[in-house]
Amino acid sequence: xxxxxxxxxxxxxxxxxxxxxxxxxxxxxxxxxxxxxxxxxxxxxxxxxxxxxxxxxxxxxxxxxxxxxxxxxxxxxxxxxxxxxxxxxxxxxxxxxxxxxxxxxxxxxxxxxxxxxxxxxxxxxxxxxxxxxxxxxxx
Amino acid sequence: xxxxxxxxxxxxxxxxxxxxxxxxxxxxxxxxxxxxxxxxxxxxxxxxxxxxxxxxxxxxxxxxxxxxxxxxxxxxxxxxxxxxxxxxxxxxxxxxxxxxxxxxxxxxxxxxxxxxxxxxxxxxxxxxxxxxxxxxxxx
DNA sequence: CTAGGATCTAGAGTCGGCTCTAGGTCAACC
DNA sequence: GGTTGACCTAGAGCCGACTCTAGATCCTAG
Numbered sequence: 001x002x003x004x005x006x007x008x009x010x011x012x013x014x015x016x017x018x019x020x021x022x023x024x025x026x027x028x029x030x031x032x033x034x035x036x037x038x039x040x041x042x043x044x045x046x047x048x049x050x051x052x053x054x055x056x057x058x059x060x061x062x063x064x065x066x067x068x069x070x071x072x073x074x075x076x077x078x079x080x081x082x083x084x085x086x087x088x089x090x091x092x093x094x095x096x097x098x099x100x101x102x103x104x105x106x107x108x109x110x111x112x113x114x115x116x117x118x119x120x121x122x123x124x125x126x127x128x129x130x131x132x133x134x135x136x137x138x139x
Numbered sequence: 140x141x142x143x144x145x146x147x148x149x150x151x152x153x154x155x156x157x158x159x160x161x162x163x164x165x166x167x168x169x170x171x172x173x174x175x176x177x178x179x180x181x182x183x184x185x186x187x188x189x190x191x192x193x194x195x196x197x198x199x200x201x202x203x204x205x206x207x208x209x210x211x212x213x214x215x216x217x218x219x220x221x222x223x224x225x226x227x228x229x230x231x232x233x234x235x236x237x238x239x240x241x242x243x244x245x246x247x248x249x250x251x252x253x254x255x256x257x258x259x260x261x262x263x264x265x266x267x268x269x270x271x272x273x274x275x276x277x278x
Numbered sequence: 279c280t281a282g283g284a285t286c287t288a289g290a291g292t293c294g295g296c297t298c299t300a301g302g303t304c305a306a307c308c
Numbered sequence: 309g310g311t312t313g314a315c316c317t318a319g320a321g322c323c324g325a326c327t328c329t330a331g332a333t334c335c336t337a338g
Contacts, residue, residue, distance in 0.1 A: 011314065021315085022297055042304055044315055057251065064248035068295070085259040092256045096249065103245050106238050109203035112196065113238070117231045120224040150284065160285085161327055181334055183285055207325070
């Protein structure tokens with residue numbers, strides 16, 4: 001047993017969450033953090049695993065396009081403790097719909113790309129083969 | 140045979156592409172349109188099916204997160220005509236990677252949502268059943 | 279002939295989400 | 309005890325992608 005309950009500086013928290021220290025402070029100001037970040041005697045932030053875990057959730061939600069205000073609302077519900085599961089569920093389900101829609105759009109885009117890329121590949125193949133092609137046609 | 144080669148006003152083009160007239164003009168200024176939009180004698184834009192089709196491609200690419208400058212570059216290649224298929228392919232493949240990455244992130248987010256939503260549903264089920272639960276435990 | 283609505287241009291404004299700056303504190307090492 | 313580097317706050321700045329405004333023009337219907 002060694003690194004139980006690690007106390008992380010903001011720089012270390014930034015490393016593990018993939019955010020910049022600027023963004024970590026910004027998210028805190030924006031009220032996205034579930035629990036207030038501890039401070040050391042010098043006034044510096046001290047992050048615990050729980051904080052990192054929650055921030056990671058935020059990062060995933062953001063990456064899926066959830067706007068900061070929505071994440072904030074969700075955070076507030078979590079902060080408020082049990083008893084509001086229905087509202088949390090509503091929020092999550094709403095976002096799930098948006099995520100599903102996005103996947104659909106991405107699939108459409110992928111189809112488009114594959115279609116167009118296929119066309120270009122064909123054109124390039126045509127150009128690559130011909131050293132013999134026209135002669136072959138005569139035989 | 141009636142509506143062959145329809146000539147659309149910007150308002151009609153907006154309807155069919157789902158963009159606003161403002162955005163249509165903006166995209167044009169930004170150089171996203173493959174061919175210059177025709178004008179009627181009064182100086183108004185006239186859109187043809189080809190234009191709408193190309194704009195639709197742009198919309199799909201945008202919806203998948205391709206930045207305007209990338210769409211512009213692609214448009215320029217298309218505008219330049221054949222002979223640059225390799226470059227187009229490179230652009231499309233780069234974007235395909237980003238799209239695939241995004242789908243991955245969305246999947247991760249969906250997992251998270253399903254996991255959390257599942258927890259909340261369980262909590263709510265617990266609350267919904269119990270009218271008899273504690274008494275049952277005594278038998 | 280005029281009133282209304284769609285269109286035009288150039289340019290300003292908005293919004294979300296960071297990102298950075300200035301000016302200061304603090305801890306640690308040489 | 310001086311220097312370096314991570315950290316602090318408050319607030320300004322930036323970027324992408326629209327979105328809107330003002331003031332003019334043009335077409336159509338009444």
